[in-house]
Amino acid sequence: MGAPTRADTGSLPTRRLRPGGGLRAASGVRPAAARRVPSRVGLVVLIPAYRPDGRLPGLVTDLVRELPGCRVLVVDDGSGPEYAQVFRAASARGADVVGHGRNRGKGAALRTGLSRATELWPRADVVCADADGQHRPADIAAVARRVHATGHMALGVRRFTGPVPLRSRVGNGATALLFRLATGWRLGDTQTGLRGYPAGQTAWLADVPGERYEWELSVLLHAHDLGLAVEEVEIATVYEPGNASSHFRPLRDSARIYAPLLGFIGASLSAFVIDWIGVMALHLLTGNLLTSVVGARLVSGTANFFMNRRVFRAAPGTVWRTAVRYVALALALLAAGYVLLRVLTGIGVPLWLAKPLGDGALYLVSYLAQRRAVFRERR
Secondary structure, three states: OOOOOOOOOOOOOEEEEOOOOOEEOOOOOOOHHHOOOOOOOOEEEEEEEOOOOOHHHHHHHHHHHHOOOOEEEEEEEOOOHHHHHHHHHHHHOOEEEEEEOOOOOHHHHHHHHHHHHHHHOOOOEEEEOOOOOOOOHHHHHHHHHHHHHHOOEEEEEEOOOOOOOHHHHHHHHHHHHHHHHHHOOOOOOOOOOOEEEOOOOOHHHHHOOOOOOHHHHHHHHHHHHHOOOEEEEEEOOOOOHHHOOOOOOHHHHHHHHHHHHHHHHHHHHHHHHHHHHHHHHHHHHHOOHHHHHHHHHHHHHHHHHHHHHHHOOOOOOOHHHHHHHHHHHHHHHHHHHHHHHHHHHHOOOOHHHHHHHHHHHHHHHHHHHHHHHHOOOOO
């Protein structure tokens, strides 16, 4: 199989959606910058690796054969001297190897590799793949073809058929559901490590927060926020018995992965509880629906504003600017919510039920507006 071309998109099904420091050469390996590299490299395969086994050198060999002319960039994420031989073998088979002095996490390794790839080969597409054998060279090539043909970010999507570990099947399903609730995007595989980025369109990745596995989910949230097109390419689902080579820590890393999604959902639920209690209490005191809705929303809206400033990581010093935009959005949602309550209670729906139904209908609108307009500073 030759290097990807614009016309060669493969036959696998696809789906499109729109909406740093501490670097060193791995032990005994020449840093990538010291090698002589072609001035026109069209593809870089980036592989973050932490304590890899002997499959890594074989993967490098397969990639060099499968994708002639590509560069394979391996980031040793602080594996330690006992793994130096594996990285030396990968280097001997054609990989450019750099590393961290200590383990910093997959997100940090990917960010380091993307920065280095952009520095050395600015005209190259970058495809990120795992070092544990889950991504076949043919699937890496398929994602590379899709990125090169469309100029869009691409995900290698597993269908989770066959002998897949239960924690992987359940974990991916839960994350995909939460992601869809928070963004409206229906992605088949939010945890895939096989991802492609088009040449010249990786600068935004430096601003994505996170150091470990949660970084990859944050990338998808940022892509949604930026309105990027995302392609999905179906790939094989490959797991070894027991998934022994995985360094994923189910409890700790799952908490990191879900945090960006649960932050917004949690803030919304907290504000909803405050708002619901406020409407019920004020309606008992005043008997006036409009007064109850406005008063409760003032309290819950203020609490939600400060919670969402943290969730969306609003820039320091932007409280007043974001507050003005938030108030404008809140007023629009308040009017819409009041109209919905009037309509629902007018057709016989009790107030205690009409309130969550109306607010639920406005949830997605509120989320998209806050991510794209309220807390996002234009550059």
